Amino acid sequence: MSLPRVHRALLLLPLLLCLSAAAPLDDDLGTVGDFTLIERSGQPVSKSDLLGKIWIASFEFVRCTQGCPQISATMEQLQTDLKRFPDVRLVTFTVDPEHDHPEELREYAKHYHADPERWLFLTGDEKTIYQLLEKSFHLPAQKNTAGDPGNAVMHSPKLVLVDRQGHIRGYFDGRPDPNASDPQREHQLILRKLKAKVTALEHDEWYLPSDFPRFNATLNAGTAMLLLIGYSAIRRRLVRLHIACMLLALGISTLFLVSYGYHHAVIKHGMTTSFAEQTSHASPPAWVGIVYQAVLWTHTPLAAIVAPLALVTAILGLTGRWQRHGRLARWTLPIWLYVAITGVIVYWMLYRLYPLE
Secondary structure: OOHHHHHHHHHHHHHHHHHHOOOOOOOOOOEOOOOEEEEOOOOEEEHHHHOOOEEEEEEEOOOOOOOHHHHHHHHHHHHHHOOOOOOEEEEEEEOOOOOOOHHHHHHHHHHOOOOOOOEEEEEOOHHHHHHHHHHHHOOOEEEOOOOOHHHOEEEOOEEEEEOOOOEEEEEEEOOOOOOOOOHHHHHHHHHHHHHHHHHHHHOOOOOOOOOHHHHHHHHHHHHHHHHHHHHHHHHOOOHHHHHHHHHHHHHHHHHHHHHHHHHHHHHOOOOOOOHHHHOOOOOOOHHHHHHHHHHHHHHHHHHHHHHHHHHHHHHHHHOOOHHHHHHHHHHHHHHHHHHHHHHHHHHHHHHHOOOOO
């Protein structure tokens, strides 16, 4: 391959890296049909009122004693955990509309501190609600003739995640599974999956990566590859190829800093992601956490150092101060390469070693 062709191929690399981590969400599980029901305030709420919002549906009734209190507690937790997303709504549909009028729903909502702007409670025609559950949400609901008011309706404990266009994007257990080995931990794991999906939907735009951590790891991997090619090129006195690789590596690292900053400041609102919270493993070996912390705490300070080092090294090279450029590059290259490679390792340990999904 001639040198100009190499340059053209390298110029395509950033675009390929972006495309590799910007795949759209593909878990469309059907569309919620049209409906118009009555909210606890007495105002009508229809599907069109929820278009443009991400919402989580639950199915309960006021007299229920067989799981609904746990589902409502889960929804209350989600109301707190997702408050940083102004476009997220919680929507509780009663499966006992014959009894659950707006007055009853208002009292029930107060018990769980439901914000009337963020958490809706809907009632209405029984036939409409049951058809909505069956045909749109694909969930069962059936009256129980046993006579126990607390178990008057048998229904699913699932929570349903719906996107801005009214498409179902996932089903999640709304209460702990009593048959699980550790019901509370496994339930919290399910809620972390749900919140991760909400976060992805909240920022599901064509111009943004659908998975920022994977996108950032891809940028790190691309940087490491360019650094190795650039080092090999200068060893062979291919100066133009060396310059092209190093400038592209600098550009991709800059894109990484912008992407990383946006992800943590805008999407995560400054919240950190810990290894213990991210893992789906019931009890990961202690040494795994120790290795993760060791990699992270060497990666982080060196990442802060390498940015100015790389910039100064590039300036020295571009202005023809070769000796000073060479002396500084002997320090910059291994640090930069270590930061890029450990960035991929941190991502792998945090999101792929014990993945939530």
